[in-house]
Amino acid sequence: MPRNRRISESTVRRLSIYYRLLSGLEKEGAPTVSSRELAEKEKLTPAQVRKDLSFFGSFGTRGLGYPVRELREKIARILGLNRTWNVAVVGAGNIGSALVSYKEFQKQGFLIKLIFDNDQRKIGSSHKGIPVSDVSHLADELKAHHIDIVVIAVPGPAAQGVAEEAVSAGVRAILNFAPVSLKIPASVSLRNENMSMELEQLSYFLVGGNG
C-alpha cells in the first residue's frame, strides 16, 4: 500500500536502475527475483532495494521474491514509462544531433518530435526524418505539438532564454546540457547533464581526492 512519505531523489534514481535490471531479467525469462539478486547486480544492499520498493507498495511475496514481469510493469507505471512523451531538442549542434540519433530514447518512449536551431543553413534540413525548425518560433511550436519535455543543447549564453520560452509555452520538464544554471519556476522539473562536471569529479579523484 503506497505510503505518503516524500520520495527522495535517490530512490527515484534507483527505480530507474531496477527498471533496467528487470527488463533484462524479463528477456531472460526469469519469473522472480529477490532483493538480494537485484542488489548484487548493482552496488546496493538488499534492504535498500526492499525499502525503495516498499515506498510504492508491497510488490513481493515473502519467501519467494518479486515477480519480474509484474514489478517491471509497476515501476514503468510509477516512472511514467507506460506511455510516450513528446520531446523537443533545442540546438542542432554536436550534442543535439547526437541526441536525435540516440536510439535509446525512442525505445523508452521518449519521442523526439521537433528540433530547433537558429542557424539558417540548418533550418529546413532534417535529422533522422525530423525537420529542423527556426528557434524563433519555439514557444508556438512547442505548444502546437504538445511537447512534454524540452532538451536544451544550445551554447551556455543562449540556454536561459530557451528555458524561459519553454516555460512560457507550458513545458514542465527540462533536460539541460548547457553548462549554466537555469533559473526557472520550482513548478518546472529540471535535470542538468553537465559533462564537464563529470570529468571534473574524475579529475578530483585522480589528484588524490580518494585517500
Place this chain on the structure above:
Amino acid sequence: MPRNRRISESTVRRLSIYYRLLSGLEKEGAPTVSSRELAEKEKLTPAQVRKDLSFFGSFGTRGLGYPVRELREKIARILGLNRTWNVAVVGAGNIGSALVSYKEFQKQGFLIKLIFDNDQRKIGSSHKGIPVSDVSHLADELKAHHIDIVVIAVPGPAAQGVAEEAVSAGVRAILNFAPVSLKIPASVSLRNENMSMELEQLSYFLVGGNG
C-alpha cells in the same frame, strides 16, 4: 587548514559549481564574493557554501568574503584543473563524435588524444584532427599515450569489455555513457552518464511524483 573528514561526493560536485561561478566572476572583474552571493546564484544556502569550502581550508576573510581569483585557483588545484588530462573516447558513433567536437572539454584541460572504433570504415578517418584507431589495439594505445581518462561511448553490450581493457591498461578513471552498470575494481573511479535515466526522472515528475 584542511580537515581530515572524508569529503562527500555532493561537496565535490558543488566544488565544480563554485568553480564555474568563480570563473564567471573573475571575468567580470569582481574582487571578492560572499557565501551568500555564491549561494544565490545556485540554489544553495550560504552555510552550505561556507561548510563545503571549510573542508579544504579557510579561504575567506571575515567581514569581507572570499577573494575571487584566489578561491578559483584554490578550487582548480583541489579538482585537479590546474593541469591537463589525456582522454580517450571509445566509440565513434553519435555520442562519441559529439564529445570529440565538444569544445568545453578542451577549455577545461581535458584533451582528447585518441578515438577508438571497431568499424573498419571509420578506422583511419579522423574527427577534428584526431584519428580513429582500431579498438582491438585499445590497451596498448592507452598505455602508449598515457591516457588518464577513458570515455566509453559504445553500445551497452560492448561496454564491459572496453572497461576491462581500460583497467588492464592502468586507466584509473572512466566516464561511461553506455546504459549498463560496469563491474570494475573499486580503485578505479567511475561516473555514469545515463541520459535515458535523466529523462525517466523527468517522466516520474510529470506523472505526479511531485505532489
Place this chain on the structure above:
DNA sequence: AATTGTGAAATTGTTCACAGCA
C-alpha cells in the same frame, strides 16, 4: 557592520534486525 568558520541541532537517507507470511 558584515561575513567567515564551525560546533551543535535538525533533517534526511541507509542499514539492521526481526516479525510475519508463503
Place this chain on the structure above:
DNA sequence: TGCTGTGAACAATTTCACAATT
C-alpha cells in the same frame, strides 16, 4: 526455510546560530 516489509538504530548531510575577525 526463505525472503519480504518495516520500525528502530545508525550514519551522513544540511541547516542553524553564534563567536571570531576584519
